[in-house]
Amino acid sequence: MKYRQGLKRKKAGERGGTNYNRVRDVTGASRPFTDAVVTAPRIDSGELRIYSLDNLTSQSAGRDKGEGAASWFGVELDGRVHKPSLSVRWKTNADGMARLKAAGRLEATASRLGYVRYLDDFPAVQITNRWDDVGASFMADKVYVVQTSQTVVQRCILLSTDPGDLVLDPTCGSGTTAYVAEQWGRRWITIDTSRVALALARARIMGTRYPYYLLADSPEGQNKEGEVSRRPPSSQPTHGDIRHGFICERVPHITLKSIANNAEIDVIWEKFQQALEPLRQSLNKALKQKWEEWQIPREAQDNWPQETKSLHAKWWEQRIARQKEIDASIAAKADYEYLYDKPYDDKSKVRVAGPFTVESLSPHRVIGVDENDELIDSKPKEETRDFVQIILESLRTAGVQQAHKEDKIVFSALTPWPGSMVCAEGRYVHSESRATDTSGLRAPEGANGSAATRRAAIFIGPEFGTVSRPDLVEAAREAADGGFDVLIACAFNFDAHSSEFHKLGRMPVLKARMNADLHMAEDLKNTGKGNLFVIFGEPDIDLLGPEDGKYRVKIKGVNVFHPATGEVRSDGPEGIACWFLDTDYNEESFFVRHAYFLGANDPYKSLKTTLKAEVDEEAWATLHSDVSRPFERPASGRIAVKVINHLGDEVMKVFRVG
Numbered sequence: 341m342k343y344r345q346g347l348k349r350k351k352a353g354e355r356g357g358t359n360y361n362r363v364r365d366v367t368g369a370s371r372p373f374t375d376a377v378v379t380a381p382r383i384d385s386g387e388l389r390i391y392s393l394d395n396l397t398s399q400s401a402g403r404d405k406g407e408g409a410a411s412w413f414g415v416e417l418d419g420r421v422h423k424p425s426l427s428v429r430w431k432t433n434a435d436g437m438a439r440l441k442a443a444g445r446l447e448a449t450a451s452r453l454g455y456v457r458y459l460d461d462f463p464a465v466q467i468t469n470r471w472d473d474v475g476a477s478f479m480a481d482k483v484y485v486v487q488t489s490q491t492v493v494q495r496c497i498l499l500s501t502d503p504g505d506l507v508l509d510p511t512c513g514s515g516t517t518a519y520v521a522e523q524w525g526r527r528w529i530t531i532d533t534s535r536v537a538l539a540l541a542r543a544r545i546m547g548t549r550y551p552y553y554l555l556a557d558s559p560e561g562q563n564k565e566g567e568v569s570r571r572p573p574s575s576q577p578t579h580g581d582i583r584h585g586f587i588c589e590r591v592p593h594i595t596l597k598s599i600a601n602n603a604e605i606d607v608i609w610e611k612f613q614q615a616l617e618p619l620r621q622s623l624n625k626a627l628k629q630k631w632e633e634w635q636i637p638r639e640a641q642d643n644w645p646q647e648t649k650s651l652h653a654k655w656w657e658q659r660i661a662r663q664k665e666i667d668a669s670i671a672a673k674a675d676y677e678y679l680y681d682k683p684y685d686d687k688s689k690v691r692v693a694g695p696f697t698v699e700s701l702s703p704h705r706v707i708g709v710d711e712n713d714e715l716i717d718s719k720p721k722e723e724t725r726d727f728v729q730i731i732l733e734s735l736r737t738a739g740v741q742q743a744h745k746e747d748k749i750v751f752s753a754l755t756p757w758p759g760s761m762v763c764a765e766g767r768y769v770h771s772e773s774r775a776t777d778t779s780g781l782r783a784p785e786g787a788n789g790s791a792a793t794r795r796a797a798i799f800i801g802p803e804f805g806t807v808s809r810p811d812l813v814e815a816a817r818e819a820a821d822g823g824f825d826v827l828i829a830c831a832f833n834f835d836a837h838s839s840e841f842h843k844l845g846r847m848p849v850l851k852a853r854m855n856a857d858l859h860m861a862e863d864l865k866n867t868g869k870g871n872l873f874v875i876f877g878e879p880d881i882d883l884l885g886p887e888d889g890k891y892r893v894k895i896k897g898v899n900v901f902h903p904a905t906g907e908v909r910s911d912g913p914e915g916i917a918c919w920f921l922d923t924d925y926n927e928e929s930f931f932v933r934h935a936y937f938l939g940a941n942d943p944y945k946s947l948k949t950t951l952k953a954e955v956d957e958e959a960w961a962t963l964h965s966d967v968s969r970p971f972e973r974p975a976s977g978r979i980a981v982k983v984i985n986h987l988g989d990e991v992m993k994v995f996r997v998g
């Protein structure tokens with residue numbers, strides 16, 4: 341476990357600063373911190389410092405008590421001797437107390453001797469476990485209904501991690517955690533069961549301009565560190581390792597103890613005494629006074645001779661110089677606390693998200709076998725039938741969606757079919773009126789006499805597992821034998837090879853992806869609403885080349901099945917939001933080697949706005965294209981093309997090349 345204490349700026353009158361109710365100037369003259377003082381320019385210039393008169397004693401224990409104890413003694417200040425009560429002791433010993441006095445840190449009231457603690461000694465308060473400054477008011481522009489406040493997540497990440505650490509959020513939602521982690525140079529992994537959440541998170545992370553924080557392990561960082569710590573910059577070689585952290589703002593942390601232990605104060609004091617003492621004596625002599633240091637008035641009187649006035653002025657000059665030098669020594673010796681949430685940034689740099697991948701898993705179920713390789717936990721037959729029946733029930737109500745509403749397939753009848761792969765026969769009707777009716781209502785069978793009934797063979801994939809190409813081939817063969825017009829295969833997942841398969845002879849094979857909600861179909865209200873079965877179609881592609889040994893891919897659109905005609909036609913590239921190319925597909929995972937964005941609503945313009953910067957138009961043009969850049973013949977002999985539409989549906993197609 342580690343913990344990075346969060347700090348907030350301390351403000352007089354607010355939490356951690358409520359006792360800061362007096363101000364002093366460099367001569368030690370003090371007065372209450374009133375509203376009139378708050379607005380005085382001398383506050384801003386630092387000439388008047390806000391302070392609180394803090395306790396100089398603490399509970400005593402054991403031998404460190406009463407007369408004769410090391411921390412129990414009389415302290416003389418301005419002609420009065422102060423002693424703590426017998427039950428307490430000073431917070432420091434006689435040497436320490438002398439330094440506090442020399443530094444002007446002691447002040448007496450009628451009742452006690454106190455320690456002058458300036459607000460700027462430690463202008464910060466620790467963030468505790470009560471967070472009342474990170475609220476819902478920051479949530480004006482939510483993109484997700486249950487989006488978490490960014491400031492809350494940011495505080496969690498900053499207090500528990502360092503740059504380069506890995507942050508995991510298994511319930512991604514709109515990706516607030518990943519987004520904040522990305523901003524703060526943490527690595528991240530985030531997970532969600534919802535594609536909507538992942539699509540939102542992906543867009544949010546990719547579409548943002550992040551501040552560029554100065555890395556400690558960089559020449560710019562070394563320079564900045566030198567500048568803020570007022571030391572010569574380090575000349576160590578740098579490697580840009582983010583784990584060394586950022587250069588952050590910091591606040592001094594001056595404590596009573598650090599002043600009491602600062603022996604340099606003695607030296608400075610002695611040095612100035614040599615100038616101050618002769619001046620004081622001459623002044624006393626000229627004015628026939630016996631003033632101690634603390635009795636010398638701040639202002640000279642008008643009737644003093646010029647020479648005396650000059651002595652008096654010189655004394656104060658030295659006195660103020662002494663105070664400033666001691667204050668500087670205290671500041672130089674002070675510890676620092678880092679404000680981890682305030683790194684310095686390089687405003688001239690534009691930073692966008694680093695590379696990341698989006699991966700998905702098929703819901704494979706590992707099936708147990710005994711020593712003879714016999715299945716031991718296969719599901720009983722009736723259960724399987726139950727699943728199929730439930731799915732058919734939903735299919736009957738919901739129909740099959742396609743990219744265009746008018747192409748929706750609505751069944752007028754859905755009856756069991758005794759095949760080994762095909763489990764049902766679905767009849768659907770289409771007519772001229774149906775084709776334009778986008779209400780989703782069913783047309784009565786035989787309406788206008790122009791309706792024709794078509795027969796679809798229905799294949800339902802497994803409850804857990806992926807449908808493979810051989811399954812589809814077998815089902816399509818059965819459909820052809822049964823004289824069906826089309827095969828509709830419904831499954832949660834299709835393997836990569838089956839994505840290349842869309843026809844067996846004249847038999848169109850439609851792959852309808854089942855919504856994950858259908859896993860709980862039994863508990864689902866069967867309302868017919870929601871896209872439970874969706875056909876996205878096939879990417880329609882030309883492979884160009886080889887030209888000079890290199891290939892290119894042209895994307896023409898997505899092939900869509902038209903239920904009215906039974907044809908499959910390309911719907912043009914307008915429906916495509918983006919497409920990706922894996923120019924050397926390893927048949928396991930899709931690796932985005934090329935990415936292209938075809939968005940109709942000018943993604944270039946929104947990218948430009950988001951980045952608040954000029955985008956290299958030439959470079960952008962190569963991304964905003966339906967033709968890929970040239971690529972070498974794949975070593976694996978295969979390429980894969982992935983197409984994503986504006987709804988976030990994606991399909992992939994694998995090609996053999998060369």
Ligand SMILES: C[S@@+](CC[C@H](N)C(=O)[O-])C[C@H]1O[C@@H](n2cnc3c(N)ncnc32)[C@H](O)[C@@H]1O
Nearest residue numbers: 486487488511512513514515516532533534537
């Ligand atoms: C309250 S939201 C998270 C909001 C997120 N912190 C944000 O800022 O947007 C919870 C998320 O958990 C997801 N979720 C629910 N059950 C899940 C599971 N078993 N595994 C992964 N994610 C799940 C939901 O889809 C939903 O997006």
